[in-house]
Amino acid sequence: MTFPGISRALDRSEHFRDVVAAAAVDADISVVDGLDAPLLSALVRRRRDSGKPPVLLAIAPTGRRVESLMPALRALLPEAAVLQFPAWETLPHERLSPSPETVGRRLETIARIASSPDSAPIVVVASVRAALQPLAAGLADVEPVRLRAGERGHDLALIVERLVELAYHRVDMVSRRGEFAVRGGILDVFPTVADHPYRVEFFGDEVDQIRTFSVADQRSLPGAVEAVDLLPGRELLLTADVRARARQLAGEFAGLQGMLEKMAEGIPAEGMESLTPALVPQMATLVDYLPAGSAVALVDPERSRTRARTLAETNREFLEAAWSAATAGANTPIDLGAGDFLTIAALREAVHERAGVWWTLSPFDSGAADAAAEGLLADDREDMLGDAPVRIPARSVPSFHGNVEGATAYVGDLVTAGWSVVVTASGAGLVERARDVLAEREIAAALVEDADAAPEPGRATLAVAQLERGFELEDARLAVLTESEFYGRTIGGDSRVVKKLAS
Incomplete structure (x- = not known):
C-alpha cells in the first residue's frame, strides 16, 4: 500500500518547505533517520512540478540500506518508478564474472531510464559500491x-x-x-x-x-x-571491435593469452569483465546514464565516504595481486585504471558536468546551518562544501523497547494534543492489532489503505507501509511510528516477494 499523504503533512512545516526550496541547488541537509525517504519524495515532486527532470539517484552506504530505502520510497512516491541498480558480486579488478541476474537487473534499470518519458518520475537506488563503479559506455544502446x-x-x-x-x-x-x-x-x-x-x-x-x-x-x-x-547476459559483449582489441592484447601480454584468445574467437571467458577498460573505447559513470539535470542524493555521507575509501583500497589490492603476475614480461603494464572505483568527489563532478544537483542527507548536524544563518560560516569552509547547509529540526521517536503500553501512551498524548499520528507496519495483521490496542485505550484511530491525503489532526492513522524509521516534527505537528518503534521489532524481508530461482 502507499502513503503519499505523509509528504503532504510535512508541507505544514515551514522548516520542511524551506529545505525543499533550498534544494533547488546543491544542499547539505541535516535530517533525522526516518525522514530521508519522505524528504526525497517531496524533492522529486518539487522538481517535477517546477519543470526539472524528476529523476533522482539515491546513493546509500550499503546494499542493506538500499533494500530498506526502496520500499519506503515506493510507499511515499507511488507515481514514480523506484528502481534498484545493484552492485556486482565481484570487485572490478577481480578475475570473476558477475552473475547474469545481477547484470540483467543493472541493464534493465538502464533500459528503463532510457525509455521513460521526460516527465515520468524515476528514483534509482544504488549502494556506494554500485554507484562508484565505472561502466562501459553505450550499454543503453544494445x-x-x-x-x-x-x-x-x-x-x-x-x-x-x-x-x-x-x-x-x-x-x-x-x-x-x-x-x-x-x-x-x-x-x-x-x-x-x-x-x-x-x-x-x-x-x-x-x-x-x-x-x-x-x-x-x-x-x-x-x-x-x-x-x-x-536482455544481454554480460555487460561486456564480444563485438567485432572488442574481439579485435582482445586479439591485439593477446600478443602483448603472454600471461593473459589464454583468456584473450578465447575472447578473440568470440568465446566468453570467466572474469573477462575485469579487462573492460582495456577492451572498450570509453568508460562511463552511472550518472552518464541519467538524463541531464538529474539530482543525486548521498544518504548518510559519513558512512558512505568510509565505505568508498575501503572499496578503493581493496580493489587496488586485487588489481596488484591479480594482474602483476599476469602481465610480467610485457613492455608496458596493462592499463586498467579506468575501472577503478570513482571517488565521491569525482562522481559529484560528473553530476555537475551534466548540470545536475548534489544533495547530502546526514543524520548528524554539523552546526553549519546555524552558523550560516548567523553569518559565521567561514568563506574557506563554504567554498569547500559548495552547498547550502540546511536542517529539518525533527526528532527520533523514543524507543519503547517493545513496551506497547509506552508506545500507546505516547500516541495517546500526541493525539490529545491535536497532532497527526501515523502508525505503519509491513503486514495487515500488525496494523489491525495496533488499531485494536489503541481502541482498547479509547484512542481515536482509523485504518486506511491508500492514503493520498494528509493524515487528520487529533487522530491516529494506521496503514500498511514499509517505512524505515519513525520521527516527529513539531511545527508540522506530525509523528510517524513504524512497527520497529510501536512493537519493538525490526522490519524483515517482505514475505510477499516471490523468491527467485538460483542464478
Whole structure:
C-alpha cells in the first residue's frame, strides 16, 4: 500500500518547505533517520512540478540500506518508478564474472531510464559500491531480443545467433539464467531477470505462443505470456571491435593469452569483465546514464565516504595481486585504471558536468546551518562544501523497547494534543492489532489503505507501509511510528516477494 499523504503533512512545516526550496541547488541537509525517504519524495515532486527532470539517484552506504530505502520510497512516491541498480558480486579488478541476474537487473534499470518519458518520475537506488563503479559506455544502446506472441517475420537461426552475441549460453536443457536451448521449432530461454524460463514455440516465421516452464520437470506452467524481452547476459559483449582489441592484447601480454584468445574467437571467458577498460573505447559513470539535470542524493555521507575509501583500497589490492603476475614480461603494464572505483568527489563532478544537483542527507548536524544563518560560516569552509547547509529540526521517536503500553501512551498524548499520528507496519495483521490496542485505550484511530491525503489532526492513522524509521516534527505537528518503534521489532524481508530461482 502507499502513503503519499505523509509528504503532504510535512508541507505544514515551514522548516520542511524551506529545505525543499533550498534544494533547488546543491544542499547539505541535516535530517533525522526516518525522514530521508519522505524528504526525497517531496524533492522529486518539487522538481517535477517546477519543470526539472524528476529523476533522482539515491546513493546509500550499503546494499542493506538500499533494500530498506526502496520500499519506503515506493510507499511515499507511488507515481514514480523506484528502481534498484545493484552492485556486482565481484570487485572490478577481480578475475570473476558477475552473475547474469545481477547484470540483467543493472541493464534493465538502464533500459528503463532510457525509455521513460521526460516527465515520468524515476528514483534509482544504488549502494556506494554500485554507484562508484565505472561502466562501459553505450550499454543503453544494445537492443534486446524482443519476441511477441502472434508476431511474424522471425528467423529462429538469426535469433539463436543474436542470443549468442548477447552472451547467452547454449545448452541441451535450460536450468539457469542466461541459458537457452533449441529443439526443432521450440526455443527455451531463461532471461536474466525472470523468475522462470520461457518456452517460445515457432510456427514457421511466426511466434505461435510463449509460456513459462518449470526448471525442475521442464513442463510448461499455466497461462500464456504475451511478450518477452531478452536482455544481454554480460555487460561486456564480444563485438567485432572488442574481439579485435582482445586479439591485439593477446600478443602483448603472454600471461593473459589464454583468456584473450578465447575472447578473440568470440568465446566468453570467466572474469573477462575485469579487462573492460582495456577492451572498450570509453568508460562511463552511472550518472552518464541519467538524463541531464538529474539530482543525486548521498544518504548518510559519513558512512558512505568510509565505505568508498575501503572499496578503493581493496580493489587496488586485487588489481596488484591479480594482474602483476599476469602481465610480467610485457613492455608496458596493462592499463586498467579506468575501472577503478570513482571517488565521491569525482562522481559529484560528473553530476555537475551534466548540470545536475548534489544533495547530502546526514543524520548528524554539523552546526553549519546555524552558523550560516548567523553569518559565521567561514568563506574557506563554504567554498569547500559548495552547498547550502540546511536542517529539518525533527526528532527520533523514543524507543519503547517493545513496551506497547509506552508506545500507546505516547500516541495517546500526541493525539490529545491535536497532532497527526501515523502508525505503519509491513503486514495487515500488525496494523489491525495496533488499531485494536489503541481502541482498547479509547484512542481515536482509523485504518486506511491508500492514503493520498494528509493524515487528520487529533487522530491516529494506521496503514500498511514499509517505512524505515519513525520521527516527529513539531511545527508540522506530525509523528510517524513504524512497527520497529510501536512493537519493538525490526522490519524483515517482505514475505510477499516471490523468491527467485538460483542464478
